[in-house]
Amino acid sequence: MKACAYALQPINGSHEWRKFGIEPMLPPVEKTMHGKPKKNKRNAKNELKKVKPRQLNRAGLIMRCRTCGGEGHNRRSCLQPNTIGS
Known part of the structure; x- marks a missing residue:
């Protein structure tokens, strides 16, 4: 408890250091x-x-759905029913 025995007194500013x-x-x-x-x-x-010569950018490409072929969405957000191929 010797560590708690001393009380620190406040100082009013750096001019008192x-x-x-x-x-x-x-x-x-x-x-x-x-x-x-x-x-x-x-x-x-x-x-x-x-742009590096082997690196392609996607600017100007139109998104097309793989199931219905519509523009502006992909297969995940397509509203048409999914057809299963045989």
Whole structure:
């Protein structure tokens, strides 16, 4: 119970803190990271993203259902009954 024996007295601000002869701590020095540096160029809003030659994007494609062939939905949300093939 010796830890609870001392009461802490409140201080009204940092001007009442005790002064020590030590210089204030400085932040650590920034190190240069290894590897490829980041790109500095930011694309404008009207510029298109560059697509890799083997990567396809889905912009402009029309969704078609596999069961009924309708546009705008897929097989899961199709309202027509599912036909089982033989």
